[in-house]
Amino acid sequence: MLLMSDFSTSVPRAVLSVSPQMWLTEGDSVTLICEVNGSSTGWTFSWFTVTASSGNRNPFKLLSDGIRGARGNYTVSSAALNHTGVYVCRAERGKPAYNTTISNTQLIWVTGVSPPVSLIISPNRTQHFTSVSVSLSCEDQRDSTGWRVTIYTDRYGLEDCLSVWGSQTGSTCTIRSTTQYDTGVYWCESESGEKYHPVNITVHFDVILESPVHPVTEGDTLTLHCLYQNTTPPNLRADFYKDESLIQSQTTEMIISTVSKSHEGFYYCKHPERGESPKSWISVTVFHSESQISVLHILSSVLAVSSYLLVTVVMIFKCCRMRVASVEEQESAI
Template identity: 75%
Template sequence: MYLEGALGPHTYQYTGNFPTPILTAVPRYSLFTGDSVTLRCELTQSQNGWEFLWRKDSNRESTGAATRTINSVKVSDGGEYKCRARRGRYYTERPKAKVTIKPAQHVFRGDTVTLRCDINGEGVTSWSYSWYKEVSASVFSYRQEHTFSSVTESDAGKYTCKGSETEGSRWSQMSDAVTLTVSDPRAVLSFSPHMWLTEGDPVTLICEVYNFSTGWTFSWFTLTVSAKNSRHYNLLSDSSRGAGGNYTVSSAALNHTGVYSCRAEREKPVYKTQYSNTQLLWVTGVSPPVSLIVSPCRTQHFTSVSLSLSCEDQSNSTGWRVRRYTDGGRLEDCSSLRRGSQTGSTCTISSTNTSDTGVYWCESESGGKHHPVNITVHSGVILESPVHPVTEGDHLILRCLYRHKTSPNLRADFYKDGSLIQNQTTEMSITTVSKSHEGFYYCKHPERGESPKSWISVRGENKN
């Protein structure tokens, strides 16, 4: 009968002056019943003074000589054999350290996390510990337990530990690496269908936590900025309508205009996100009492030029001021800008910068907001498009401009909502505008690059 034995060689490495045992089987490891085999537990150094311990499979260890011979093997002799040597309280086999992480290997930013190193070494009553992160050889902690009271993403990574005998020269093997993952769930706010609304339009505010989609409850806020430029988040009183991550307004009113944010929280594990990104929602009345006049009269502008924005009231009343909400999330008065000044109802930016990109509007002394214009400041190619909504039936012309050219008009390709609609022309002309022409437009030159996108709004003929 053929006998397959799981015999050596089994090697146990050890640092210091202790030898390494090597288990061999002579003549071979695979045997037939009746064959003879000799197992040798050989040390790489002198065997004097060493006691040998043998184990088969999961049986208890037994003490014996360095050599064991089985003269006539039986099927029951097959199995896995191990050996090690002992001299006093020192063993040739090093115990292996083990890392555990509580409460879990995947935690949230701000959680308390404890790393623990355990070593089960026979004959050793006290260990000193060394902790390592990633592939660094530097020890960052010498405690059996290392606690992060408030973890951040920088604490994430692979951790290992090992131990040394407190009163002796014995070392453990290095533990297997255990990975700590730290997540910072972030709430992200968006609008559906978009941020530009007319009175009566429906809109849904959507709050999402990417990669952690379940178990969250949501709250929605409006953002106000004080005269000292400090932010205040005001909880919407009916935010419970937002169950499931959506907050829906069935019929938008003028007073819904504002800057919004959201946040999410969950119970297991307990976590509350920071406030989400801020988003401006704008609801325009059918007949706004004031117009924002932009000079030069377009929505996209070059950098390092002068830009003027004026609030013109049909009744010639005073008290209007220009305010803006930038792409960087700042809510500002024109008078507070480093390169801006407010004279009466006119805001002048002496030298434009890309940070001036944002939504500008006219605001009354009572806080009424009217006539928003989305202004983009760009250093390269820009699209010349109308500031105000285009009326159905009007004639619309779009041009592609580049400042570093004697004639600023470029022969370029024109796109709507990402699709090419006209190529290699100095201007794009739509003779009769309809509602279907509403969308995002941009132009692209093969050498100068492409412009930012501008939203062109189309209103019905019966609207003022």
């Protein structure tokens, strides 16, 4: 059994990292890498998820295939929505077994094109000012009961809304007065442990970036604003950046009229006097309609048939040449 007492100061220490990144789209590949400080041989590695259960002395759940012998990597080849969560690892060796400490926590979140439940945020943005009220609710078109808002923050770790603020009504969680400690990842979780629609929420003072909560669909319009606390009007002229590169300067808003996959990345805004906003990851979803998929299937079928016909023609041509050559040899012999 893995207990909280395993969080000791003894060495060696297990260190968990993720490759290539922790924000994923459904179907992506991701690898959890567990390493032991100061040593690399003879270890057996195990991987666990962290459960949001307040007061539980053993909040770690071993993955069904979470024991991987001497291999320090745990790979998910095709990420599903339910892979969203918080992970840790541990290593052991020798008889009797000598354990490392529990590793640092590593968050992975997976977004899908059409999740069965959506996390609705009011105000409708991913960045929020301090000392304001923010409402989060899980909305299912079929039935909104049985869902709760789950939170992962540096201060609280993994918890549900009721454990942190004690203000969840049904599937709605209300933060009455935000602080920077509320910065973290929020998602909807069912009673059976299904996890959907993770959103990275940042609480900051003075300057924030207003960006969409949901992934932007390729071809749509993306509009960003730089907002300022206790300022009228709330949006002033600012510079807008993507992945540390200036893309638009001294404007009240930034508009990308036709979004493509290349626009995916980290965005932030900066005012020369008020400072800069935190960074927000903007995801772009590539949508293929049924007609597009049908055309792709037809093209692939045509190419496959064309290749087959080409090979057949070449074989027939070679056979004909061999027969002609054989007849010419016989006539020469006569």
